[in-house]
Every structure is written in C-alpha cells, then in structure tokens.
Amino acid sequence: MKESAMSSRIADSLVKIAAGAAIALSVFQVWQGVTADLSAPVFRPVHLGWVLALVFLTKPMLKPSDSAIYTLSRGIDVVLVIAVVWASQHIVQFDYDDISFLLDGLTRADLCAGVILGVLLLEATRRVVGWVMVLIAALFIAYAMFGDFLPAQVASKGFALDEIIRFHIYSTNGIFGAPLAIAAGVVFVFVLFGAFLQVTGAGQFFIDMAFAVAGKYRGGPAKASVVASAALGSISGSAIANTVTTGALTIPMMKKLGYKPEQAAGIEAAASTGGQIMPPVMGAGAFVMAQFTGIPYSDILLVSIAPAILYFVCTLLYVHLMACKLGLQGMAIVTALREVFKQGWHFVVPLVLITSLLLLSYSPVLVGIAGCAAILIAAMCRSHSRISFALLLAGMKEGALLALPISVACATAGIVVGVVGQTGIGLQFTQFLMALSGGYLWSAMALIAVAAVILGMGLPVTAAYIVLSIMAVPSLTELGLSVLAAHMIVFWLSQTSNVTPPIALAAFAGAGIAGASPMRSAVQAFKLAQGFFIIPLMMAFSGLIYQSGAAVSFIWGVVVTSCVVVAFAGAIEGRLFEPLYRYERILLAAAAIPLVFATLSLQLAALAILLLVTAMNYRRYRTTAAEVVNQH
Numbered sequence: 001m002k003e004s005a006m007s008s009r010i011a012d013s014l015v016k017i018a019a020g021a022a023i024a025l026s027v028f029q030v031w032q033g034v035t036a037d038l039s040a041p042v043f044r045p046v047h048l049g050w051v052l053a054l055v056f057l058t059k060p061m062l063k064p065s066d067s068a069i070y071t072l073s074r075g076i077d078v079v080l081v082i083a084v085v086w087a088s089q090h091i092v093q094f095d096y097d098d099i100s101f102l103l104d105g106l107t108r109a110d111l112c113a114g115v116i117l118g119v120l121l122l123e124a125t126r127r128v129v130g131w132v133m134v135l136i137a138a139l140f141i142a143y144a145m146f147g148d149f150l151p152a153q154v155a156s157k158g159f160a161l162d163e164i165i166r167f168h169i170y171s172t173n174g175i176f177g178a179p180l181a182i183a184a185g186v187v188f189v190f191v192l193f194g195a196f197l198q199v200t201g202a203g204q205f206f207i208d209m210a211f212a213v214a215g216k217y218r219g220g221p222a223k224a225s226v227v228a229s230a231a232l233g234s235i236s237g238s239a240i241a242n243t244v245t246t247g248a249l250t251i252p253m254m255k256k257l258g259y260k261p262e263q264a265a266g267i268e269a270a271a272s273t274g275g276q277i278m279p280p281v282m283g284a285g286a287f288v289m290a291q292f293t294g295i296p297y298s299d300i301l302l303v304s305i306a307p308a309i310l311y312f313v314c315t316l317l318y319v320h321l322m323a324c325k326l327g328l329q330g331m332a333i334v335t336a337l338r339e340v341f342k343q344g345w346h347f348v349v350p351l352v353l354i355t356s357l358l359l360l361s362y363s364p365v366l367v368g369i370a371g372c373a374a375i376l377i378a379a380m381c382r383s384h385s386r387i388s389f390a391l392l393l394a395g396m397k398e399g400a401l402l403a404l405p406i407s408v409a410c411a412t413a414g415i416v417v418g419v420v421g422q423t424g425i426g427l428q429f430t431q432f433l434m435a436l437s438g439g440y441l442w443s444a445m446a447l448i449a450v451a452a453v454i455l456g457m458g459l460p461v462t463a464a465y466i467v468l469s470i471m472a473v474p475s476l477t478e479l480g481l482s483v484l485a486a487h488m489i490v491f492w493l494s495q496t497s498n499v500t501p502p503i504a505l506a507a508f509a510g511a512g513i514a515g516a517s518p519m520r521s522a523v524q525a526f527k528l529a530q531g532f533f534i535i536p537l538m539m540a541f542s543g544l545i546y547q548s549g550a551a552v553s554f555i556w557g558v559v560v561t562s563c564v565v566v567a568f569a570g571a572i573e574g575r576l577f578e579p580l581y582r583y584e585r586i587l588l589a590a591a592a593i594p595l596v597f598a599t600l601s602l603q604l605a606a607l608a609i610l611l612l613v614t615a616m617n618y619r620r621y622r623t624t625a626a627e628v629v630n631q632h
Contacts, residue, residue, distance in 0.1 A: 049088025174418030189368030192399035205344030219323025265510030266524025456497020
C-alpha cells in the first residue's frame with residue numbers, strides 16, 4: 001500500500017510539473033515570437049531542451065502501474081530531464097565566436113553534451129513518434145560514420161564522432177536546422193491557435209456550420225464531415241487529431257443515417273487528411289516548404305487553393321455516389337445556418353484575419369500570434385463564449401503538448417537533412433532514381449509515391465515530407481518540373497500514408513470510433529482519397545500549378561483534373577446519376593488515362609467519351625425519374 005501511495009504521489013507531482021512547464025513553454029514561445037530577442041543558436045536549443053524535458057515528464061518509460069519498477073522508471077525519467085537541461089544549457093552557452101573549436105575540435109564537455117542531447121532526442125522520438133524514425137536516423141548516422149566502408153557507388157567519407165557532433169549539434173545544419181526552426185517558430189504558434197479554437201468553442205462552431213450547410217442533403221453527415229474537416233484540418237496540424245476531433249461527432253451520425261462503419265471511418269479519415277493541404281495553414285509541411293524553396297508562403301498558399309478545392313470536390317463526389325448507392329437521404333432535423341452563424345459569427349473574424357495577413361506576406365509567426373490573440377478577444381466579446389482563466393491555461397497547456405511530436409520529429413528529421421548535406425548522398429540518390437525511372441517523369445513519380453507510403457508508415461507527415469523532399473525533389477527538377485511544382489507533388493504524396501493500407505493511421509483512428517475493421521476502413525479511406533494520387537499527377541502533367549502569365553494553361557488544367565476525378569469516381573463506384581453498365585465503366589477508366597498523359601487532341605477525344613457516357617447516364621436517370629412520377 002505504501003508503494004502504491006508513493007507511486008501515486010510521484011505521478012501526480014510529475015503531472016503538475018509537466019502542466020506548469022507546458023504552460024510556461026507556450027508563454028516563452030509567444031514572447032520569442034513577438035520580441036525575437038534570442039538568436040537561432042540560443043532559441044533552438046532552449047526550445048528543443050524544453051520539449052524533450054516535457055516528453056520525458058508526460059510519456060513515461062513504462063506504462064503507469066503501482067509497482068516499484070514503475071516508480072524507478074519515473075525516477076530515471078527525472079534523471080533524463082536533468083541531463084537534458086544540463087546538455088541544453090551547455091550548448092546554449094557555447095561560444096561560436098571562438099574559432100578554437102574549429103582548429104582543436106570540441107572539448108570533452110562539449111562532446112559529452114552533444115552526445116547526451118542526440119541520444120535523448122532519439123529516446124524521445126521513440127516515445128512520441130515510434131521506432132521507425134529512430135531507425136532511419138540511426139541508419140543515416142551510421143552512414144555518416146562508416147560510409148567509407150561501402151561500395152564506391154554509394155560510399156562517402158567516414159566522419160569521426162567529433163565531426164558529426166560539431167556539424168549536427170554545434171551549428172544550424174543538423175538537429176538545429178531548418179526543420180526544427182519551422183517547428184519551433186511558426187508551427188508551434190499555429191498549433192497553439194488550434195488549441196485555442198477548441199477551448200473557446202470555435203472548433204465546435206465550424207462543425208455546426210458544416211452540418212447547417214450540408215446536413216440536409218443526401219448523405220448529409222458525411223458531407224458535413226468533409227466540410228468540417230476542410231475548415232479545421234489545416235489548423236489542427238494532425239490528420240489523426242482532426243479525425244478524432246470531428247469524427248467523434250460525425251462518425252456516429254453517419255452510421256445512424258445508414259453508412260457502414262468502415263465507410264464512416266474512411267470518409268472521416270480521407271476528409272481529415274485533406275485538411276493538411278487546405279489553405280490558409282496547410283499543416284506544418286507547407287511552412288517547411290517555404291523555408292526550403294525560398295518561395296514566400298503567400299505564393300504557396302495561392303497556388304494551393306485550386307488543388308485543395310479539387311481534392312475536396314473529389315471526396316464529396318465519392319461521398320455522394322456512396323449515399324446514392326445506399327439510398328440514403330439527408331438529416332431530418334438541421335439547425336438553420338442563420339441560427340448557427342448568429343451564435344458564432346465572431347469566430348470567423350480570426351480566420352479572416354490570419355488569411356489576410358498571410359496573403360499580405362506578414363511573418364507567419366506573427367500572424368499565428370495575432371490569430372491566437374484574435375480568437376481569445378473574439379471569445380471574450382460575447383458572454384456565451386467567454387472563457388475562464390483556467391480554460392485559457394488549459395489551452396496553453398494543450399497547445400504545448402500537441403506540439404511535442406512535431407518538434408521532436410522535425411529535430412530528428414534534421415539529422416537526415418544534415419547527413420545528406422554532410423555526405424552528399426542526395427546527389428547519389430538522385431542519380432539512382434533517375435536510372436531506375438528510365439528518365440520518365442511518370443515512373444519517377446510512381447517510385448516517389450511508393451517511397452512516400454513506405455516512409456509514412458513510421459513517420460509523421462511533416463517528417464516524411466522533409467526526408468522525401470531532400471532525396472526526391474532534385475530528381476523531379478532534373479526531369480523538367482519547377483522547384484515549386486516538385487515540392488508540391490512531394491508534399492501531397494507525403495500525406496498518403498494516413499489513408500493507405502497496410503498502415504493508415506488516420507483510418508485506424510476513425511475505425512476505433514466507428515467500431516469498424518481497421519483494414520476495411522483503410523481501404524475505404526484509400527478509395528475516397530484518390531485525389532492524393534490524381535492531383536499530383538496533374539500538377540506534373542498539366543498547368544494545375546498556376547504560373548504567372550499561364551492563365552489559359554491553368555484553367556485547362558483545372559478542367560481536365562475535374563474530368564479525371566469524375567471519370568475515376570464513376571468507374572470505381574459504378575454510377576453517376578444512375579448505375580453504369582460495365583462497358584460504360586470501362587470507357588470511363590479508359591478515358592481517364594489520356595486525360596492525364598496525352599496530347600491535346602487525345603485529351604479532347606477522351607473528354608468527348610466522358611461527356612457521351614455522362615449524357616447517356618443522365619438520360620436514363622431522367623427516364624427513370626419520369627416513370628416513377630407517372631406510376632404515382
């Protein structure tokens with residue numbers, strides 16, 4: 001009993017310490033965002049040290065229990081926190097102006113601090129991300145150290161431990177490089193903004209708006225799920241978090257209306273994953289893209305609007321066809337849009353504000369902080385949405401905790417980026433991919449898509465994008481794509497792992513809520529998320545990525561992409577207005593391929609086939625409807 005009481009007291013104490021540290025981290029991040037007082041070599045180690053300490057406090061080495069072993073493990077966690085604090089402080093105090101470390105190497109204390117931080121980063125990654133990312137980082141470190149033992153085609157200079165620590169820890173090239181810079185800056189404040197949306201009730205308002213807009217139509221809850229996920233997904237920062245947040249409401253309603261459990265889970269997963277490519281925020285990866293490419297975020301936002309809308313049109317089309325096949329109707333009772341808007345119109349103002357500021361090319365960090373302030377001010381302006389100080393603190397704590405996996409994953413991804421830069425393996429990988437693809441763009445994209453799915457099985461989306469962009473973007477640019485188009489394609493393909501079997505984490509999360517088979521839910525999500533594969537193809541083979549002076553090409557790209565979406569949806573679901581005959585499905589599938597790859601004349605021929613099949617199907621639909629009316 002004494003051991004149990006002691007274990008409980010220790011756990012309670014650590015929870016309170018972690019809560020206080022999380023709130024303090026949010027305050028620190030906002031302060032740094034506003035003042036920018038700390039330089040990168042100081043701010044980034046402070047942020048990472050804080051994050052690692054929180055991981056060890058909130059993610060125990062062992063599952064909670066009353067045993068003495070658990071108490072011992074929590075004691076070890078405290079020791080790890082102390083080690084992180086010491087190592088981070090030593091790195092922060094490192095004198096970069098003293099060039100003696102370049103001549104004589106690192107001191108024993110410098111080397112010790114670097115090794116401790118690197119090892120504890122991998123342990124924190126194991127706890128919040130998983131073994132796969134740890135193994136990938138370890139593999140790249142091993143390559144940097146022992147690359148001289150490999151065959152000449154893939155060999156590199158073998159770097160000593162001192163050189164690796166100096167490059168990855170005591171510079172802004174590795175762990176403290178661009179990925180962590182983005183996570184510690186703009187991503188954190190937007191995750192905090194998402195947490196404030198939840199505690200103020202703004203998130204629920206957008207869900208209610210979605211039901212008011214789409215709930216009355218055929219398959220209403222499913223369409224509301226798509227609309228709500230589009231509104232909230234880009235801000236939540238996680239497809240899984242979005243699935244759980246909106247799915248808790250939408251999935252039971254879809255099942256009640258008549259969707260099968262695996263269909264409800266798949267719809268929510270596909271819609272929630274799409275939130276990561278929906279402006280204005282687009283998840284963490286888009287900010288990393290801006291950093292990697294040097295292209296202003298406002299430009300990335302603008303070219304992303306049309307592809308994102310097309311993705312959700314694709315998902316809505318599948319949802320509608322599903323509802324038609326199942327004979328579903330809309331919701332019987334739907335709150336009027338006017339009433340919902342009347343209650344929460346003030347929550348629209350912060351979203352308009354951040355969208356406008358991003359388009360005006362203001363600093364994304366300051367835009368995120370302005371959004372946080374705006375959502376709190378908006379909530380306080382009306383009595384029914386006013387929050388207490390305790391809820392404010394809860395939002396700050398939740399925001400910090402939600403950011404932990406992102407910061408840890410980005411820091412570990414920095415190891416991969418650093419090794420690629422230190423060893424030059426990126427050029428060798430590009431040459432290998434070019435040789436394997438035969439110099440064809442479509443085959444290179446197929447290989448990259450497979451790599452994205454494999455990487456995504458164990459990496460968060462942002463980390464998968466970082467690793468894949470470093471290795472694959474040079475191949476795509478060599479094949480003639482612009483830097484922006486290449487990064488956009490890789491960014492989109494990096495999202496696919498959330499909905500692609502055999503490991504589809506967003507679909508699995510939805511399956512848990514729906515009480516469905518995880519694998520069947522993943523298959524449904526994969527079908528509904530076809531846009532993640534179709535639209536990157538169109539980015540490569542059409543003018544879907546808008547470029548200045550190419551308006552006609554862009555419009556044609558939108559038209560052709562829309563037609564490809566309709567063709568594939570009809571062929572897969574077996575209906576448009578009415579069920580399709582087998583030969584019509586074959587014609588639609590056959591028409592879709594030249595719409596993607598062929599010349600203009602063949603595209604026009606394929607478009608004519610699509611229009612002919614659609615017209616025939618619509619004529620049957622009108623005939624059937626007229627017969628039903630006559631019978632009554």
